[in-house]
Amino acid sequence: MKKNDEFYVSYIDRSLGPKTKTTLKRFSIIALATIVIGALLFSFFQKPFKNSTFELTSATNITGTYYEKPYPMLRVEVAENTFKNILLLGFGKSSANPYLEKLQKEVKDLNGKNVSIEGNLIYYNGKTLIQITDDEKVILESSSKKRLPEKEVISKMTLTGEIIDPKCYFGVMKPGKGKIHRSCAVRCVSGGIPPVLATTDKNNISEYFLITDLNGKPINKDILEYIGKPSEITGIVEKMEDWSIIKIQVSDIRELDKKSSIY
Missing domain, CATH: 2.40.50 (OB fold (Dihydrolipoamide Acetyltransferase, E2P))
Incomplete structure (x- = not known):
């Protein structure tokens, strides 16, 4: 070891030598710059998130006309003579069918009936869907039939x-x-x-x-x-x-x- 070399032992002398301090400062600056540049490059090449929404932590109650051709949907009047057809889904990777069976056994034909459903809304690009997590939250509101959407x-x-x-x-x-x-x-x-x-x-x-x-x-x-x-x-x-x-x-x-x- 050369006479000018610094030898740091923390329990003997807590003060760093000037060369050690300079080396640590250079390392810290380079490391910080590398992290910042890496983060910027990572964010630059990432695909941007869609402006879609999944209300996982909040439940919404919607009421409308139920029909199932071709798939279970709820026709909701959002303004006078203006309707939105909400696609019904089940929890996880399931269709809505298992969550509708209980009410369908009681009513037989739900098509055209007024039904209220509580679940988690999903919406993007003008389309709205709702995830049903509890068949107890699917309730018949009226047995009188309403007009179904025309194709x-x-x-x-x-x-x-x-x-x-x-x-x-x-x-x-x-x-x-x-x-x-x-x-x-x-x-x-x-x-x-x-x-x-x-x-x-x-x-x-x-x-x-x-x-x-x-x-x-x-x-x-x-x-x-x-x-x-x-x-x-x-x-x-x-x-x-x-x-x-x-x-x-x-x-x-x-x-x-x-x-x-x-x-």
Whole structure:
């Protein structure tokens, strides 16, 4: 060891030598700068969160006309002659059906009846969904039937987009990108969550279509392999107030050779 070398022993002399102090200061400055620059670069390359909302910690009570064609929904009047159709979901990766069974056994046909539901709202891009966590919070308010939403047939169309599970996409997952989230979407749709086709046009305007079979019935397990894969889908498009529906035959789905922009 050279005579000018500093040797620091804390229990003998608590004061640092000038060289040691200088070295520690340089290290601290470099380390701090590295952390700050790394954090800035990390945030710069991250995909921004969507402005979607999932009210996990608060429950909301909504009342409206129940119907289940093609999937369980509640038609709520938000202003005079203006309606919002709220898609009903169950807790976790379940459809709303298990939470409706108790009331359906009592009433037999719930379609057109006034029903109140308490649950957790999910909303994004003009679409609203509600997660039901307790079948005791699904209550018949009136046995008199009300008008159901009318469906207008638009035309046979070929749309380009990706099949998603609306629960995670519209609010539960942010940003929900990657193969893990695609696998999650597959399990959600497999569990009964209604599948939705998400499309985006050249002006970056998104549209969403509930997917059914050609007879307008729910379709889930037959389309699992296409979830999160850019595809062209041909089917009959119908408009139902604030939702659109596409009736398809699975054989008419054509996968495109490009990466997913969602998963």
